Amino acid sequence: MELLTPGSGLLFWQFVVFIALVFLLGKMAWKPILSSLKEREDSIQTALDSAEKAKIEMASLKSDNEKLLKQAREERDIMLREARDAANRLHDQAKADAKKTADKIIEDAKAVINIEKQAALRDVRAQVATFSIEIAEKLIKKNLSTDKAQKEMVDGFIKDLKLN
Amino acid sequence: MTVKTYPKKPFSSTKSAFLGLFITLLSGTFSASFAQEEALHDTTKVEIGKKEHTEEFNISEVIIEHVMDNHVWHFFEGHYGTLFLPVIVQTPERGLEIFSSRNFFDERHELIEYNGYKIEHNRIYLGENPVLDLSITKNVAMLFINAALLLLMLTSVARSYKKNAGKAPKGLQSFIEPIVLFVKNEIVKPNVGPKYQKFLPYLLTLFFFILFGNLLGLLPGSANLTGNIAVTLVLALITFVITNFNGNKAYWMHILWTPGVPLLLRIIILPVELIGIFTKPFSLTIRLFAAITAGHIVLLSLVGLTFVFHSWYVGVGSSIFVVFISLIELLVAGIQAYVFTLFSSLYIGMAIADHGHDHDH
Numbered sequence: 430m431e432l433l434t435p436g437s438g439l440l441f442w443q444f445v446v447f448i449a450l451v452f453l454l455g456k457m458a459w460k461p462i463l464s465s466l467k468e469r470e471d472s473i474q475t476a477l478d479s480a481e482k483a484k485i486e487m488a489s490l491k492s493d494n495e496k497l498l499k500q501a502r503e504e505r506d507i508m509l510r511e512a513r514d515a516a517n518r519l520h521d522q523a524k525a526d527a528k529k530t531a532d533k534i535i536e537d538a539k540a541v542i543n544i545e546k547q548a549a550l551r552d553v554r555a556q557v558a559t560f561s562i563e564i565a566e567k568l569i570k571k572n573l574s575t576d577k578a579q580k581e582m583v584d585g586f587i588k589d590l591k592l593n
Numbered sequence: 594m595t596v597k598t599y600p601k602k603p604f605s606s607t608k609s610a611f612l613g614l615f616i617t618l619l620s621g622t623f624s625a626s627f628a629q630e631e632a633l634h635d636t637t638k639v640e641i642g643k644k645e646h647t648e649e650f651n652i653s654e655v656i657i658e659h660v661m662d663n664h665v666w667h668f669f670e671g672h673y674g675t676l677f678l679p680v681i682v683q684t685p686e687r688g689l690e691i692f693s694s695r696n697f698f699d700e701r702h703e704l705i706e707y708n709g710y711k712i713e714h715n716r717i718y719l720g721e722n723p724v725l726d727l728s729i730t731k732n733v734a735m736l737f738i739n740a741a742l743l744l745l746m747l748t749s750v751a752r753s754y755k756k757n758a759g760k761a762p763k764g765l766q767s768f769i770e771p772i773v774l775f776v777k778n779e780i781v782k783p784n785v786g787p788k789y790q791k792f793l794p795y796l797l798t799l800f801f802f803i804l805f806g807n808l809l810g811l812l813p814g815s816a817n818l819t820g821n822i823a824v825t826l827v828l829a830l831i832t833f834v835i836t837n838f839n840g841n842k843a844y845w846m847h848i849l850w851t852p853g854v855p856l857l858l859r860i861i862i863l864p865v866e867l868i869g870i871f872t873k874p875f876s877l878t879i880r881l882f883a884a885i886t887a888g889h890i891v892l893l894s895l896v897g898l899t900f901v902f903h904s905w906y907v908g909v910g911s912s913i914f915v916v917f918i919s920l921i922e923l924l925v926a927g928i929q930a931y932v933f934t935l936f937s938s939l940y941i942g943m944a945i946a947d948h949g950h951d952h953d954h
Contacts, residue, residue, distance in 0.1 A: 431714050432886065435823030436662055438681070438726045442733045443827040450740050450802065455794035458747035462773060463793065465754035472759065 652901055656893040660817045660886050662732045663715060664694040668814050675702070678734055682710065682717055683725040694728070732824070735816035739806050747801070776800045776934060784938035785945070792941055795835065799828065800934040807885060807926030811919065819929070820885030822878065829877035832937040837870065840944035873940050877933060884929050888922045 572578045666676040677695035684690075696707040704712055711718055717726045729737075746765065753766045762770045781789045781796050806819035818824055846852060848866040851859055895915045899908040 431661060431716075432657065433822055435821075435826050436715070436726065436730065436732075438728050438730055439662060439732050439736075439821060439823035440827055441727055442729075442736055443824050444831075446736050446740050447798075447802065447827060447831065450743065451795050451798045453744060454747055454798050454801075457744075458751045459794045459797055461751040461754055462747070462769075463777070465758065466770070466774065466777075469759070 650900065652894070652897040656890055656897060659893055660820060660889045661715060662730045662816070662821060662823075664697065664712060664717075664728055664730055666731045666734060666816070670702075676734075678731065679729045680710075680717065681727040681729065682719075683727065684719050684722075686719065731816045732818050732821050735806075735809065735818040736824070739802065739809055739818060742809070743798075743801055743805060772801070772804075773797065780931065780934050781938050784935065785942040788945055792835070792938075795831075796934055796938055796941075799832075799937060800930050803828070803881065803933050804926060804930035807929060808923070810885060810889070811922055811926065817886065817889050820882060820889055822882045825878045825881040826874075828881070828933070829874035832877060832940060833870075833874035835937075836873070836940045836944045839941065841947075843947065844944045873936075877936055881929050881933050884925055888918075888925055892918055892922065 572582070664678055664680060666678060668674050668676065675698075677693050677698075679691060680694050680697075681689070681691050692707070697704055697710075697712050699705045709719055710724070717724050717728070747769065750766050750769045753762075753764065757763065757766065761767075776797055777793060780800070781793055785792055785796075803819055806824070809815050810817050810819060848870065849863065851862045851866065854862060892915060895911045895918060898911045
């Protein structure tokens with residue numbers, strides 16, 4: 430039964446050595462090892478957390494970007510529409526102005542033409558009257574140069590008068 | 594058990610044959626070297642004791658001698674293969690005395706008396722009185738080797754944590770780290786509870802001490818440290834002391850005046866609970882001691898079969914068995930370290946747990 434009876438020396442040495450080992454390893458091994466492991470765990474955790482945060486930030490940034498892009502696109506559309514409208518307006522106005530000017534020019538021209546026409550007509554009338562008088566004078570002079578012609582003419586007048 | 598004597602069967606003629614067989618078959622494995630040592634051991638003993646042919650080769654004595662503690666450390670047989678360890682004895686008559694255990698052996702390596710001291714059953718007596726023996730025995734030397742190995746290894750790992758701060762572990766560090774994490778996260782944390790940090794250094798040391806003690810014990814020529822009842826007893830007692838010194842009110846209430854139980858039952862339960870305090874370290878002591886010693890005995894018995902039967906075939910067969918049993922022993926080394934640490938954690942956890950919910954069961 431030697432196997433089951435603990436020897437005093439081994440009991441003593443085991444106690445001393447093991448207690449010493451617990452303290453020495455606790456100070457020199459477990460403390461640095463466990464604190465390093467804890468540090469690493471923490472750093473991994475923070476890395477994971479920050480990665481998650483970055484992911485969320487990226488997503489929000491992306492949605493922000495999209496919003497901005499949409500807004501920009503809308504603004505561009507509005508600007509384009511406005512520009513087109515303005516251009517149209519200008520075009521129309523220019524057209525209208527030009528028409529107006531042209532109309533005015535035409536009217537003025539017409540008026541001038543009318544005036545000139547009237548003037549010309551007046552001249553023509555005056556000249557025709559002059560011509561007529563001259564012709565009539567000449568004719569009279571020629572026709573009444575004889576007595577017979579004169580008589581005939583007087584007769585003609587008288588006939589007319591009778592008829593009236 | 595009878596007084597140790599040397600095996601006397603003469604089979605030195607087969608010595609070289611056995612050696613050759615074992616070396617060829619199993620060189621490189623623990624068991625081969627074990628067997629080889631065994632062979633040397635026995636044959637040399639035979640040469641020494643040739644004059645007493647009448648005594649039988651006693652395998653059980655050889656085995657028991659191997660798993661027991663001793664004042665000398667045999668690597669090879671005879672005076673030259675033996676490491677004589679220091680003997681430290683304390684007696685009321687002579688005080689503290691330190692001398693080499695060489696003095697207990699004569700030139701034929703037979704036990705003799707020295708200066709009034711004598712060794713019987715590995716115990717030292719002065720005359721007829723047992724002495725306080727604090728000798729550096731084979732197991733104490735093994736204990737120093739184990740402790741030194743753990744210190745060197747784990748402090749070097751701790752240094753590499755400082756050196757490799759913030760980097761992935763490498764080398765020895767990556768071997769130790771998973772074990773540390775396993776003990777911390779799988780054994781200590783779930784069983785001790787939220788206040789586990791305080792007990793972690795002790796439980797980690799316990800695990801590594803037992804694990805490496807077990808593994809070193811499997812090496813050829815080494816001592817059966819964790820299979821010695823003194824070693825397991827001290828470990829169990831330390832767990833016992835830690836458990837009961839840290840036990841909170843609820844723990845002691847549970848033992849002394851179990852709540853939620855009728856008065857009559859409480860009186861019956863009280864002695865059961867009191868015995869329970871002591872059965873815990875007792876079971877820890879016996880479990881580790883028995884598991885490791887039994888493993889060694891099985892290995893040695895299988896090796897010994899060859900020498901009992903004097904047959905090549907048995908040698909080959911038992912050697913194959915020894916290889917497999919050695920592999921199982923490697924497994925057992927880990928399992929026993931795990932179990933001892935697990936139960937220590939459990940006992941400590943039970944003593945410090947908040948038992949608030951337990952009052953209504």
